[in-house]
Amino acid sequence: MNFFNHTATRKKWMAIAGLIWLLYLVFHLLSLLNFHSGKDTFNDFYHWFSQTPFYAFMLVLLIATLIFHVITAVSRQLYNNTSAGVRYQKKYPEAIPRVLAWGGAAALFAFIVFHSVQMTLLIDKVDLYQSIVSMFSNPIMWLIYGLGLITLAAHLHHGLTNVLQTFGLSSKHHHAAAIGIVLVVVVSFISIPMSVIL
Incomplete structure (x- = not known):
């Protein structure tokens, strides 16, 4: 059976790839919060981590899962669009126009690459440390990272609720938890540039 034509398998592997990126996002956020501990602590951690074997492994894993996640998402949509019979095609919710959903995903991908x-x-x-201070002293970087966080928040909320549903854990309580996680992530990321200008 063709992998990309098997909906359940496709969704689960796509969810796993998304969860790997979520774990990285949490790690990335926690390591960035060292910024609040001062220049020496922040620089020392990143200098140490970049020399570990796990750093190279992490980069390869992230690139592979990102490519897989994007290809799977696009192929799923293309397959859905060509499904036999209109009644078998999954429609987007009316509250989320197709162009907005795909535009947001494309913007997030562009931000990740940038x-x-x-x-x-x-x-x-x-x-x-000083590079980040200089970066967030530029208003253009505020705009770029602001848009990046907006697209991240939207995709993270969508992804978390879909992952929970894929693994049979969907409920109003899990939906609220997804919103809470998104808020914590966004506020924590915002704290870095805010500490630069305050």
């Missing part, structure tokens, strides 16, 4: 290139190639890794 952020990855910026943090890997375009900043001073010797003094990462």
Whole structure:
């Protein structure tokens, strides 16, 4: 059986890839919160972590799961669009226009690529703390990261509720938990640039 034509299998593997990125997001957030501990603590942690074997493994895993997640999402939608009979095609909720849903996902993907290139190639890794201070002293970066956080929040909420539903854990309580997680993540990320300008 073709993997991409098996809806249940496709959804579960896509959910697993999304959960791997969620775990990374939590780790990334917790490590970034070291920014509030001061320059030496922040720089020392990132210098140490970038030298560990896990760092290279993490990069490969994230690239692989991101590519898989994107390809699976697109293929699922294309397959749904060509399903035999209109009645078998899953419709988007009226509250979320298709162009908005896909536009938001594309914007998040573009932000991830931009952020990855910026943090890997375009900043001073010797003094990462000062690089972040300089970055968030630029109003354009505030705009870019603000839009990035908005798309992240929307996709994270959508993804969490879908993952819970995929694994049979969907309920009003889980929906509220998803909203709570999104709020904590967004507020925590915002605290970094806010500490730069305050």
